[in-house]
Amino acid sequence: MSFFPNILHQLSGITGGYPGFHKFLEFDSPIGLGLGFIIATVIAVVIFVGFTAVYALTAVYVERKVSAFMQDRLGPMEVGYKGTGQTAADILKLLQKEDIIPAAADKWLFTLGPIIIFTAVFAGYAALPFSTDFIGSSINIGLFYILGIVAIDVIGLLMAGWGSNNKYALFGSIRSVAQIISYEIPASLAILSAVMICQTLDLQQICYQQGIWYNEYWTSSGDYREQSNYLFGLKGLGINVTHIGGIITWNIFRFPLLLLAYIIYFIASLAECNRAPFDIPEAESELVAGFHVEYTGFKFAVIFLAEYAMMFIVGLIAAIVFLGGWNTPLPNLSFSQVITPEHASQLSNWELLKSFQFGYLTSGAPGTWAGNLWGCFWILSKAVGAIFIHIWIRWTLPRLRVDQLMYLCWKVLVPAAFLCVLGAGIWRLWMV
Amino acid sequence: MNLTQLLFYCFAAVVIGSAIFVVTTKNIIYAAFALFSTFFGVAALYVYARADFIAVAQLIVYVGGILVLLIFGVMLTNKVSGQKIQTQERNKIAGFIISLAIFLILLVTIQKANFSGISWINEIKLKGQELDPSTSTIHAIGIKTMTDYIIPFEITGVLLMMALLGAAYMARRDSGTEKKSD
Numbered sequence: 001m002s003f004f005p006n007i008l009h010q011l012s013g014i015t016g017g018y019p020g021f022h023k024f025l026e027f028d029s030p031i032g033l034g035l036g037f038i039i040a041t042v043i044a045v046v047i048f049v050g051f052t053a054v055y056a057l058t059a060v061y062v063e064r065k066v067s068a069f070m071q072d073r074l075g076p077m078e079v080g081y082k083g084t085g086q087t088a089a090d091i092l093k094l095l096q097k098e099d100i101i102p103a104a105a106d107k108w109l110f111t112l113g114p115i116i117i118f119t120a121v122f123a124g125y126a127a128l129p130f131s132t133d134f135i136g137s138s139i140n141i142g143l144f145y146i147l148g149i150v151a152i153d154v155i156g157l158l159m160a161g162w163g164s165n166n167k168y169a170l171f172g173s174i175r176s177v178a179q180i181i182s183y184e185i186p187a188s189l190a191i192l193s194a195v196m197i198c199q200t201l202d203l204q205q206i207c208y209q210q211g212i213w214y215n216e217y218w219t220s221s222g223d224y225r226e227q228s229n230y231l232f233g234l235k236g237l238g239i240n241v242t243h244i245g246g247i248i249t250w251n252i253f254r255f256p257l258l259l260l261a262y263i264i265y266f267i268a269s270l271a272e273c274n275r276a277p278f279d280i281p282e283a284e285s286e287l288v289a290g291f292h293v294e295y296t297g298f299k300f301a302v303i304f305l306a307e308y309a310m311m312f313i314v315g316l317i318a319a320i321v322f323l324g325g326w327n328t329p330l331p332n333l334s335f336s337q338v339i340t341p342e343h344a345s346q347l348s349n350w351e352l353l354k355s356f357q358f359g360y361l362t363s364g365a366p367g368t369w370a371g372n373l374w375g376c377f378w379i380l381s382k383a384v385g386a387i388f389i390h391i392w393i394r395w396t397l398p399r400l401r402v403d404q405l406m407y408l409c410w411k412v413l414v415p416a417a418f419l420c421v422l423g424a425g426i427w428r429l430w431m432v
Numbered sequence: 433m434n435l436t437q438l439l440f441y442c443f444a445a446v447v448i449g450s451a452i453f454v455v456t457t458k459n460i461i462y463a464a465f466a467l468f469s470t471f472f473g474v475a476a477l478y479v480y481a482r483a484d485f486i487a488v489a490q491l492i493v494y495v496g497g498i499l500v501l502l503i504f505g506v507m508l509t510n511k512v513s514g515q516k517i518q519t520q521e522r523n524k525i526a527g528f529i530i531s532l533a534i535f536l537i538l539l540v541t542i543q544k545a546n547f548s549g550i551s552w553i554n555e556i557k558l559k560g561q562e563l564d565p566s567t568s569t570i571h572a573i574g575i576k577t578m579t580d581y582i583i584p585f586e587i588t589g590v591l592l593m594m595a596l597l598g599a600a601y602m603a604r605r606d607s608g609t610e611k612k613s614d
Contacts, residue, residue, distance in 0.1 A: 112465075139484065140484075141485055141488060141568075141570060144485070144492075148489075148491040148495075149488075151491070151492060151495070151496035154496065155468050155495065155499065158500070159465060174504070174507065177500060181496070201570060202568075
């Protein structure tokens with residue numbers, strides 16, 4: 001699946017699994033950018049923007065409540081039940097604020113900065129699979145594309161920092177960009193080691209490989225052959241776990257060193273989001289608020305949204321690449337008999353439960369409503385779990401000094417990531 | 433003209449427009465940011481050439497790497513000696529003649545080129561091996577890099593390693609001055 005025609009075809013891929021809707025929008029010609037394409041694009045964008053906005057509102061509330069819990073306070077309590085309406089009220093307030101552009105600021109760069117930051121982060125959502133069918137564009141270089149497009153947000157940061165014409169903003173943006181581009185190296189290497197195990201950059205295929213539906217994935221060229229997952233990915237052990245699935249077939253199990261790679265990616269992603277303990281770009285005590293110190297009203301809201309969207313996107317990437325994507329964590333626990341997906345589809349839930357088929361029980365077949373809903377549920381749970389740890393760390397660990405930051409990146413994470421890449425290369429030889 | 437072609441011309445216009453802006457603007461920071469649009473537009477044109485991997489590599493290398501370095505350079509050196517760094521117009525006539533000559537050479541070459549007469553294109557057409565939109569190019573790129581083009585690939589790797597080591601060596605303060613400054 002090449003890049004562009006597929007975007008045209010699949011940007012609306014949310015409809016991919018449902019033939020009726022698919023026909024309604026008429027996607028027969030992949031190049032034909034018809035009305036259907038435009039409608040589907042608009043639908044996809046509205047869904048993702050709406051989803052991101054709702055998620056950011058919730059995440060801000062959760063962040064405040066979790067921090068309050070950790071510091072033995074109550075947190076927001078006034079608006080709505082236990083303060084649930086607080087962030088909505090905050091956003092309403094924020095949107096009503098006057099949009100101030102400082103007199104000495106560079107009008108163009110100051111305005112363009114937040115737009116580029118948000119667009120770059122948001123464009124990453126285009127290639128993320130939320131379930132078997134719910135994916136913006138199932139391009140075959142999806143992972144590479146996301147890493148590339150999200151990296152553009154540093155240009156926006158530089159624009160915002162420079163355009164503000166404020167020394168705190170400039171320092172904040174320079175620190176932030178330096179940190180992001182340094183930590184991209186261990187993050188990319190960690191992902192590379194997982195890609196070496198999976199042998200693909202197609203995010204959807206990476207997901208399929210890590211679960212019981214491995215053999216349900218049909219490549220576009222139509223060449224089909226039986227695929228098998230072995231315990232720890234090692235064919236020599238001779239223990240076929242394809243139909244057991246669950247956590248056993250996740251990438252961190254297929255190649256145990258990927259657990260280290262996951263930790264490396266997690267730490268690096270904290271730095272890429274400018275989250276504590278890597279928040280020197282925003283260090284309140286030194287820089288007021290970093291690159292967005294001059295922003296007010298809607299522009300500030302957009303930057304804020306992009307920041308939370310970025311947290312979510314790195315959580316999703318980690319979930320897809322290391323933690324099985326939209327696959328269920330629960331394995332099928334019947335070692336006496338092997339139940340194939342075809343067989344499982346004929347069994348009732350009660351029969352599945354009786355034979356300990358937790359994997360089939362907690363995930364539906366690809367292409368069905370059950371499969372899509374379970375897929376969304378699992379992948380969102382994994383991402384939300386990662387975000388919770390982000391929040392937890394923020395209110396637990398103190399900020400790193402800049403030399404400690406660089407020490408951690410170049411002398412700890414990069415060598416460890418190279419170790420993972422080397423290990424993945426050797427392991428891959430044993431997998432086939 | 434369908435929407436695909438319209439998008440192509442939009443991207444082409446972005447590339448040309450921003451490139452002209454880069455050349456004409458006096459504000460060097462604007463030029464650097466306009467270069468961002470140029471690189472981005474070129475990436476989009478690569479997509480039209482069905483070179484999806486190259487398109488994303490363009491984004492990562494040029495936008496994420498080189499451009500950021502460029503902007504950093506400008507930011508850290510701006511107003512060094514109390515004077516704003518601005519681009520100046522020099523060698524107007526010579527520059528105009530050279531660029532006109534290059535333009536004419538390219539124009540004539542492209543006009544005279546007979547694309548249907550190129551043997552390897554015809555060979556691929558005969559064999560029916562044209563790039564399908566759905567074929568993955570990364571496997572071919574990977575295998576070619578590791579077989580036919582291994583020497584350029586390795587030399588690039590060594591070169592980048594040398595640059596990295598050199599940068600680390602230059603950035604490192606030697607122990608004598610460190611004691612004094614501390």
